[in-house]
Amino acid sequence: MHLFNNVKFNTPESVELEFTLAGIGNRAWALLIDYHILAVILVGFFTAWSIISVSLGDFWVNIFGAGVTLWLIAIAFLVSFIIYIGYFVFFETLWFGQTPGKRVAKIRVVRDDGRLIGLQQATLRALLRPFDEIFFIGAFLIMFGRREKRLGDLAAGTIVIQAQTATASATLIISExxxxxxxxxxxxxxxxxxxxxxxxxxxxYLQRRGAMSLKPRASLSLKLAEQVVDIINLEKLPEAVTSDVFLEAAYLGYQKPEF
Incomplete structure (x- = not known):
C-alpha cells in the first residue's frame, strides 16, 4: 500500500502536473459520510412506502390479488437500489467528480488523463460499487494497486485524487x-x-511569475487568460483588468464553486 501515491499528467500546454491519489483512508471517510446521508434518504423512502402500502393495502389486494404484497416488497427494493446508484451518479456528474462525502474529505474523481468525469464514467463506477463493497474487492484493489483503483475505476477509466486547495506560498499573492x-x-x-x-x-503560473522576466511573463499570462475565458464561457477578458488579475480571480473561482 502506498501512503502518498502520486500521479502525473501532461496538459496541452506541455506542463507536467502532479496530483496525490486519495488513498483508502480518505475514500473510506468520504464513503462513511455518503452512507449516512443515503441512510437518511432510504429510511425516509421506506417509511413513506410503508405508510402508503398499509393505507392502500386493501385497495391493491382487491385489484392485483393476494400476491400484491410480494410485488410491493420487490418494488421497494428495486427503488431503493435505484436511489443507491442514483445518489452517486447524480452527485458525481453534477459536482464534477464529487459527492457530499468527497467534498468533505476533499477528494475528487477524475479520468485517467486528469479530465473531469461525465455521466458515463459516474454510472459505471456506481453500478460496480456493490461488487467493490460487498465482496471487499474495492478495498483490496485500492490497497495493493499502483493507482489505487477499485473495480469501478478500472471499468470507467477513472482515479480518485486529493482535491486541490489553496497553497500557502510567499509567491502566490491574490490582490484585492x-x-x-x-x-x-x-x-x-x-x-x-x-x-x-x-x-x-x-x-x-501564479506561484512562479515572480521569477519570470517581464516579456515572457506577459505573453504566458495573456495566453492562459484567453484560454480560461473560453473555458468559463466569457466573451472576452474584462476591460481595465490585467491578465494576471483575471487569473487570480479564476484561481479563486475554482476553489469556491457555485452549485
Missing part, C-alpha cells in the same frame, strides 16, 4: 482587485467548467 473581480465574475462566468489540470496550470 482580483477578489472584487471574482465577485463580479461569479454572476456571469461558469467556473465549474475549470478542470483540475486547468487549476493546477493557473496555480503554477
Amino acid at each position: 482587485q482580483a477578489k472584487l473581480l471574482y465577485e463580479q465574475l461569479i454572476e456571469i462566468a461558469d467556473f465549474s467548467q475549470l478542470m483540475p489540470d486547468d487549476f493546477a496550470v493557473i496555480r503554477e
